[in-house]
Amino acid sequence: MENSYIPNSAVINEVRNLTYDTKLFKLQFKDKNIQKNFDYKPGQFVEIGVFGYGEAPISITSSPSTKDYFELCIKNMGNVTNKLHQMKKNDMVYVRGPYGNSFPFDEVKNKDILFVAGGIGLAPLRSLINEMLAHRNEFGKIQALYGARTPEDMIFTDELEEWSKRIKVLTTVDKGDFRWKGNVGVVGTLLTNIKAETENAVAFVCGPPIMIKFVIQDIVKLGFRDENIITTLERKMQCGIGKCGHCNIGGKYVCTDGPVFTYKQIKELPEALQ
Amino acid sequence: MFRKIKKENIVKIVEKLMKDYDVVAPVRNEKRFVFEKIKNPEKIVLDYDSTILPPKKFLLPSPEIMIRFDNDKITIPENNKKTIFFGIHPCDMNAINLLDKVEYDEYKDDYYIKKRENSVFVCVDCTKANEYCFCESMGSDKPEGYDVLLTDIGDYYFVETGSRKGEELVENGFFENVDKNEKIERKKNCKRKMNIENFDKILKQKFDDKIWEQLGDKCLGCGSCSFVCPTCYCYSVKDIVDLSLKKGERRRVWDSCLLVDFAKVAGGHNFREKRSARVKQRMYHKELYFFEKYNYSACVGCGRCIRECPVGIDVTDVISKIRGD
Ligand SMILES: Cc1cc2nc3c(=O)[nH]c(=O)nc-3n(C[C@H](O)[C@H](O)[C@H](O)COP(=O)(O)OP(=O)(O)OC[C@H]3O[C@@H](n4cnc5c(N)ncnc54)[C@H](O)[C@@H]3O)c2cc1C
Ligand code: FES
Numbered sequence: 093m094e095n096s097y098i099p100n101s102a103v104i105n106e107v108r109n110l111t112y113d114t115k116l117f118k119l120q121f122k123d124k125n126i127q128k129n130f131d132y133k134p135g136q137f138v139e140i141g142v143f144g145y146g147e148a149p150i151s152i153t154s155s156p157s158t159k160d161y162f163e164l165c166i167k168n169m170g171n172v173t174n175k176l177h178q179m180k181k182n183d184m185v186y187v188r189g190p191y192g193n194s195f196p197f198d199e200v201k202n203k204d205i206l207f208v209a210g211g212i213g214l215a216p217l218r219s220l221i222n223e224m225l226a227h228r229n230e231f232g233k234i235q236a237l238y239g240a241r242t243p244e245d246m247i248f249t250d251e252l253e254e255w256s257k258r259i260k261v262l263t264t265v266d267k268g269d270f271r272w273k274g275n276v277g278v279v280g281t282l283l284t285n286i287k288a289e290t291e292n293a294v295a296f297v298c299g300p301p302i303m304i305k306f307v308i309q310d311i312v313k314l315g316f317r318d319e320n321i322i323t324t325l326e327r328k329m330q331c332g333i334g335k336c337g338h339c340n341i342g343g344k345y346v347c348t349d350g351p352v353f354t355y356k357q358i359k360e361l362p363e364a365l366q
Numbered sequence: 367m368f369r370k371i372k373k374e375n376i377v378k379i380v381e382k383l384m385k386d387y388d389v390v391a392p393v394r395n396e397k398r399f400v401f402e403k404i405k406n407p408e409k410i411v412l413d414y415d416s417t418i419l420p421p422k423k424f425l426l427p428s429p430e431i432m433i434r435f436d437n438d439k440i441t442i443p444e445n446n447k448k449t450i451f452f453g454i455h456p457c458d459m460n461a462i463n464l465l466d467k468v469e470y471d472e473y474k475d476d477y478y479i480k481k482r483e484n485s486v487f488v489c490v491d492c493t494k495a496n497e498y499c500f501c502e503s504m505g506s507d508k509p510e511g512y513d514v515l516l517t518d519i520g521d522y523y524f525v526e527t528g529s530r531k532g533e534e535l536v537e538n539g540f541f542e543n544v545d546k547n548e549k550i551e552r553k554k555n556c557k558r559k560m561n562i563e564n565f566d567k568i569l570k571q572k573f574d575d576k577i578w579e580q581l582g583d584k585c586l587g588c589g590s591c592s593f594v595c596p597t598c599y600c601y602s603v604k605d606i607v608d609l610s611l612k613k614g615e616r617r618r619v620w621d622s623c624l625l626v627d628f629a630k631v632a633g634g635h636n637f638r639e640k641r642s643a644r645v646k647q648r649m650y651h652k653e654l655y656f657f658e659k660y661n662y663s664a665c666v667g668c669g670r671c672i673r674e675c676p677v678g679i680d681v682t683d684v685i686s687k688i689r690g691d
Contacts, residue, residue: 095442095476097432143435144607144614169632184438301635328631330603333473336621337600338628340647341637343655348472362573362650366637 096333099141099186100126104179105161110247114167114212115177116153119187120160130190132156134197134220135324135352138189139332140164141172142179148172149329149347151216152190155223165215165247191332193352195220195322200294204232206286206316208307210239210279210299214247216324217298225258232293234259235286239279239303241265243272262286279303280310290315297323305365308355321355325364369525369541370548371516376523379540380407383450387486390424391452392417404452412453413518415496416668420458420596421451422465425481428601428620432477436613449485450535453516455492457499457666460506461596462487467660468599486531488514490523491552498669500558500682506666507556517549524549558669560682561689566657569650572688581684582642584677589622591671591679592648597664598622623647649684 106118121127132152141147148170154163168177179185197220205224209217217236224231236255240246242265255261262282264275275282279299288295295311297304304323311321327339327346339346342361344353358364371379383389389404392414399414401421434441466482469475489512492501501507509515513532516523525541526549527533592598602621607614621628624644629637638644656664665681672680 096473097476098440098442101438143433143440143616144605144611146603146605146616173632186440326631327637328629330601330618330621334471335468335473335475335599336602336618337623337651338602338621340623340651340655343658363637363643 097188097331099139099147099188101184102187104181104183104185106181107179110165111245114165114247117164117166117176117185118161119164119185120162121187122184127160130162132162132190133194134223135194135216136190136192137216137332137351138162138164138187138191139329140166140176141186141188142175143186145175146172147186147188147330147332148176149191149332151219151324151351153215153218155219155226157223157226165212165218167212189332192347192350195296195352196294197223201230202232202292204289204293205234206288206293206295206311207234207236207238208279208283208295208297208299208311209237210303210307211241211245212247213297213299213303213324214238217296218248218251220296221255225255228258233289235288236261237264237279237282237286238262239264239266239277239282239299242267243269260286278306280307283307283310283314288314288316290317290320294320294322297321301326301366308365312355318356318359319354323353323355323358324351325353325358326351368544368547368549369536370519370522370544371525371541372522375540376410376412377407379538380404380410380452382538382540383452383535387448387450389450389452390421392454401451401454410453412490412516412523413493414453415494416455416499416670416673417458418670419594420461420668420670421454422461422596422599424449424451425462425465425485426478426599426601426620429604429617430477430619431615431617432603433616434614435616445481446484449481450488451485452488453490454487455501455668456489456509456512457492457501457504457506457668458596459487459489459509459512460501461666461668463511464597464656464660464662464664464666465599466511467662486513486535487511488516488532488535490516491518493518493552493555495555495557496669496673497557498672499667500556500560500669501667502554502556503558503560503562503682504663504665504667507552507554517552519548519550522548556667558682560667560685561691562653562663562665562685565663565685565689566654568689569654573646573650575688577684577688578642578646581645581679582640584679585624585641585645586677587624587626587641587644588676589624590674590676592622592624593620594670594674596666596668596670597652600628623651653685
């Protein structure tokens with residue numbers, strides 16, 4: 093029997109600063125076979141670890157069409173993430189996964205898609221956005237709204253630029269600076285700037301708990317049905333595989349039953365939106 | 367065909383088993399009992415009431431070394447020693463049956479499963495309910511999942527087997543064959559009772575009840591109830607390194623949803639900041655979420671949490687208050 097807790101070594105191929113506290117890591121499993129067979133779907137996460145520091149659950153931000161490597165976008169928040177931020181090209185990390193369920197993809201084909209991301213919440217959605225853009229003609233109108241705290245906190249600015257050539261992209265910051273000429277206000281305010289069909293449409297919402305809570309309310313007001321609002325929940329995780337108990341809410345483990353849930357499911361889950 | 371074993375032969379059979387197995391059994395520890403790896407079989411006490419810690423201290427030990435690392439080399443600690451749990455009560459055996467559901471679920475917990483499958487469980491039916499336990503109310507007084515079951519019938523234990531492993535264990539001279547079933551059915555002996563019927567449905571209506579605030583005010587958030595609970599399995603992981611920072615161990619230790627930082631994430635947000643939310647979580651996990659998932663309450667009624675709670679929170683009392691009895 094294979095031991096579910098034993099990670100595989102992966103090499104850091106590239107590290108890119110996205111902001112002052114967030115970096116993009118391009119990783120490749122050392123064992124070519126493991127890399128080749130590393131199949132994941134947008135919305136899934138891995139446990140990335142450094143021995144001596146621990147492990148942290150991180151969403152896979154690359155899209156599955158990238159075969160030779162995968163990417164994680166990591167914000168420096170504590171022990172493990174801080175250590176990762178100090179690591180460089182060719183350093184070795186340990187990864188297990190992919191874990192968790194994933195965003196619906198085939199199920200939402202031919203529908204209009206609305207993405208609403210706050211802060212680091214763009215990381216998991218980026219995987220899905222790029223996957224949808226790779227199959228652009230299989231989806232209806234796609235729009236993406238992204239909000240960050242300040243202009244310095246915006247991640248994937250180059251890609252937002254690229255996407256805006258093919259889909260409608262709106263960005264905002266909670267607090268601007270003298271150079272910022274764009275929208276100011278929380279991401280929810282962007283919803284008033286768009287025309288969204290809500291009948292045959294699905295909304296994906298990712299971000300910090302407080303943002304999710306308010307944005308979902310706004311989206312419901314627009315007319316989206318509860319089952320067509322899709323989000324991810326964040327909880328403390330120590331195993332990622334339904335054993336340590338930390339991520340339990342209601343009858344679910346966020347790590348194995350989630351992290352992706354519809355608003356319909358969330359309404360039935362006590363403690364979900366806190 | 368049936369079997370029995372003379373009480374005075376227990377020491378001899380354990381001595382024999384110790385050649386091939388680690389034997390874990392209840393022994394006296396001042397006024398209480400504990401499970402211990404036996405060195406001297408004379409110390410085993412089979413007519414005990416309850417042990418301080420349940421058998422999980424061997425099956426899910428804390429700390430448990432998960433991985434040893436040394437630069438880029440990682441090894442998994444191996445322990446293939448076979449263990450016999452000799453003299454565990456039906457409540458504790460049933461708790462192991464419940465742990466199995468979790469540890470053998472979608473992802474397997476290799477550490478638990480290796481130990482579990484290297485173990486033989488010799489249960490002894492319980493004759494000494496204490497003032498805390500209520501296994502009969504939970505239905506966990508019925509022994510299930512044992513390899514061998516011993517029932518006190520006076521000078522002998524009546525012997526039943528529940529598996530091949532059990533069969534093999536009793537095929538020796540210490541066990542006498544008898545023609546008729548001499549088993550004396552145990553009389554119900556729990557003093558404490560609890561009504562658990564439909565409690566999952568009741569809990570669904572009580573999420574915003576004021577009882578959680580009241581309990582939260584009383585609870586110290588110490589986690590003792592979880593640590594002594596035979597079915598509480600939650601843990602935390604910690605890497606321990608030596609001064610070189612290159613060599614060390616990844617360990618897991620018991621954790622409890624009652625401890626303040628159980629649901630606290632990096633950056634400081636705590637999903638269960640309030641003690642009332644944490645007390646509630648433990649109840650809901652045991653009596654609703656576990657029930658929904660596996661069709662069993664995660665409580666076997668061993669009473670250890672009642673006995674150890676420093677402020678006298680009594681689960682049977684809490685449940686009856688919630689029911690409005
Ligand atoms: C499904 C999921 C996907 C995530 N995806 C990303 C991502 O793409 N990019 C990103 O930057 N962050 C992501 N996070 C948050 C990230 O896991 C935490 O920031 C990280 O665990 C902090 O670890 P640390 O060791 O640096 O912090 P410490 O405060 O030292 O945390 C110690 C340990 O507690 C646990 N823990 C602490 N905070 C969290 C948390 N917020 N969520 C889960 N476990 C936690 C981890 O096991 C961590 O190692 C995700 C969280 C979840 C649950
Ligand atoms: S992270 Fe351990 S149970 Fe979900």
